[in-house]
Amino acid sequence: MIVDTRFERDTERWKLALRPYGQLERYTDARLSHTDQEALDATATWLETERTSLSLHALLQDASTLYSELTGTGIIHLGQRRRDENVDGTWAFQENERWTLELGGSHDSSAYHGAVASTLSNYRQTSGTAAENFTCTEQLVFSLNASAGDAHTAGAEQSTHFQSLGVGFQWHPSERLSVQGSGGTSRQTSGSFSSTTVIGALSLSYATELSTFALSAQRQMQPSGFGIFTQVDQATLSWTHDLAPRLSFGSEAQVYRDTSAFRSPFISFTFADRTYSEAHLRLNWQQTATWTLALQLLYDRADSPRSLLLPAGQQAHGWQVSLQSAWAPLGANLTR
Numbered sequence: 001m002i003v004d005t006r007f008e009r010d011t012e013r014w015k016l017a018l019r020p021y022g023q024l025e026r027y028t029d030a031r032l033s034h035t036d037q038e039a040l041d042a043t044a045t046w047l048e049t050e051r052t053s054l055s056l057h058a059l060l061q062d063a064s065t066l067y068s069e070l071t072g073t074g075i076i077h078l079g080q081r082r083r084d085e086n087v088d089g090t091w092a093f094q095e096n097e098r099w100t101l102e103l104g105g106s107h108d109s110s111a112y113h114g115a116v117a118s119t120l121s122n123y124r125q126t127s128g129t130a131a132e133n134f135t136c137t138e139q140l141v142f143s144l145n146a147s148a149g150d151a152h153t154a155g156a157e158q159s160t161h162f163q164s165l166g167v168g169f170q171w172h173p174s175e176r177l178s179v180q181g182s183g184g185t186s187r188q189t190s191g192s193f194s195s196t197t198v199i200g201a202l203s204l205s206y207a208t209e210l211s212t213f214a215l216s217a218q219r220q221m222q223p224s225g226f227g228i229f230t231q232v233d234q235a236t237l238s239w240t241h242d243l244a245p246r247l248s249f250g251s252e253a254q255v256y257r258d259t260s261a262f263r264s265p266f267i268s269f270t271f272a273d274r275t276y277s278e279a280h281l282r283l284n285w286q287q288t289a290t291w292t293l294a295l296q297l298l299y300d301r302a303d304s305p306r307s308l309l310l311p312a313g314q315q316a317h318g319w320q321v322s323l324q325s326a327w328a329p330l331g332a333n334l335t336r
Contacts, residue, residue: 015045023067033079035064051094059086065112065120071256072232073120073224074274074302080114082225100133112225120225122154127162143168145184153227160190160229162221164199178205186221188229193262197221197231211241221261229261246286253279275303294324 004021019041026034039061046054061084068082069075088106095101109124127149134142145166152159166184173179183200201218217235224230238252255277280298287293301317 013047017043035066037063053092056089083111085109098135102131104129125151139172141170151223162188176207188261195261214238231259233257248284250282292326296322
């Protein structure tokens, strides 16, 4: 069972949003621990003046490693959980009609807890960002961005320092087509190890009267419970089509590949590259204005190649057929 809610309050200068959500999951086998997930997501935006604004965001989440590590380290223990505490903020200043300056900072902390012993370690990350946006036309925007920070793993002798520099664009040639992209380099340094990686993202979405198509791909560097930075390559392809006024069909495929940012015999022994993929087909029927029924077929697969620690490698795959019912009440406005 999944519960996902959202509360908002808007004024001329303030916008507040609060999103509590959670997932309740139980197994018929009593030997398997619960794999619940709970989170609270909050965002506040303040328009200081006509040209400046401040945005603050906070996330508190506690989830089973079945979800927190599935697309990262791949180390899953049903009796262990990860608690994430994230805070970030952005200050924007519109210098003129074409130029906008954005300054931001973030602090992320992840801690593992539970009865099961694990090779994963707690870690935290602090970073600062700066971006300059240039509005070329109403349809085209360019940006130049830079970031720097430090990531520390509990019990590790060395912290990892990182810096990145990149460019980006947003292009909306029509109401139906949208293209966004970014590219740059990221450098990580931890003791005697250092690496420079090409990072970036590209997304495309196109909509017609009956269909919506979206394609995205990205590469990013992020800390992990392994104590080293991980290169995460992700690609997503989705398509939805309205078959009738109340009937729609949707499909989506996702692939995640994780690779260590550093190369050494010791890291290759403890960290094997991992690939996780998932695909589903979904048929939705809008029964009423608030109730939706769905029939879904899902397939997922996880692969770890051969390594000194896993001579034969590891593979796991599964499929699932589910009948789902969702209730989404109509939005309500409370004013005074």
